[in-house]
Amino acid sequence: MTIAMLIPAAGVGSRMQADRPKQYLQLADKTVLEHTAAKLLALPQTTRLFLALSPTDPYFDQLPLAADPKVCRVAGGAERADSVLAGLMAIDASEFPWTLVHDAARPLVQLSDIQQLIEVCLGSGQGGILASPVRDTMKRGHIPGQGPSLVEHTVERRQLWHALTPQLFPTLLLRDALSRALAAGVAITDEASAMEWAGHPVQLIPGRADNLKITQPEDLALARFYLEQA
Numbered sequence: 688m689t690i691a692m693l694i695p696a697a698g699v700g701s702r703m704q705a706d707r708p709k710q711y712l713q714l715a716d717k718t719v720l721e722h723t724a725a726k727l728l729a730l731p732q733t734t735r736l737f738l739a740l741s742p743t744d745p746y747f748d749q750l751p752l753a754a755d756p757k758v759c760r761v762a763g764g765a766e767r768a769d770s771v772l773a774g775l776m777a778i779d780a781s782e783f784p785w786t787l788v789h790d791a792a793r794p795l796v797q798l799s800d801i802q803q804l805i806e807v808c809l810g811s812g813q814g815g816i817l818a819s820p821v822r823d824t825m826k827r828g829h830i831p832g833q834g835p836s837l838v839e840h841t842v843e844r845r846q847l848w849h850a851l852t853p854q855l856f857p858t859l860l861l862r863d864a865l866s867r868a869l870a871a872g873v874a875i876t877d878e879a880s881a882m883e884w885a886g887h888p889v890q891l892i893p894g895r896a897d898n899l900k901i902t903q904p905e906d907l908a909l910a911r912f913y914l915e916q917a
């Protein structure tokens with residue numbers, strides 16, 4: 688047993704504007720969360736799947752996944768980073784020296800990408816993330832929703848990557864970095880940013896751009912399309 692699998696699934700999905708948290712929206716034959724969990728449970732390395740769920744989650748118990756003996760529930764927190772830290776606190780680092788964190792909202796991840804991430808990180812002893820190169824011209828401008836503004840400038844994109852998940856790090860290093868970063872009030876939106884803040888190396892492993900994070904209403908139709916192509 689080497690890698691603990693951790694899915695932060697305690698979000699409310701406000702940007703999705705749905706009648707329930709997006710991880711419980713139906714995607715083809717099952718919910719988004721069930722698709723995501725099935726991907727990690729299909730990995731031969733998976734012996735335990737930690738799920739960070741809202742303490743008031745009324746949906747999870749209705750899923751067959753709730754009866755899976757590999758599943759370990761953890762109470763999620765106010766932000767994604769809090770949910771991830773809660774998961775890390777429940778993981779025995781002597782049993783699982785590595786932790787792989789994957790968003791519940793990314794059901795389309797390919798097992799081949801995850802295996803590549805695992806191979807590179809465990810082979811080098813350094814953590815890393817799946818990432819996809821930016822393909823659009825990038826502009827710096829106003830914060831969305833704060834009204835129109837002009838482009839400030841075009842950002843050089845050759846070294847820009849979209850950080851995806853899974854993100855895979857040594858459990859003790861990640862738990863220490865994340866808890867210290869949060870205590871210092873650092874804005875943490877992924878595990879890598881905590882590791883970077885703590886001065887640890889983070890490897891970029893190219894991953895597929897269809898590893899979509901279901902975030903906005905239009906993403907569900909795109910996810911259905913990608914699923915049909917699989």
Ligand SMILES: Nc1ccn([C@@H]2O[C@H](COP(=O)(O)OP(=O)(O)OP(=O)(O)O)[C@@H](O)[C@H]2O)c(=O)n1
Binds near residue numbers: 697700702708767902
């Ligand atoms: N307090 C939180 C917030 C988010 N997440 C999880 O982190 C992943 C990525 O976060 P995001 O896409 O931002 O989900 P939400 O926070 O639910 O979305 P929104 O920001 O639109 O409310 C999701 O699987 C979400 O369930 C979590 O476990 N705990």
Ligand SMILES: C[C@](O)(CO)[C@H](O)COP(=O)(O)O
Binds near residue numbers: 900
């Ligand atoms: C972790 C992540 O999916 C990497 O791109 C992203 O940071 C999650 O951001 P969110 O605002 O919590 O969806």
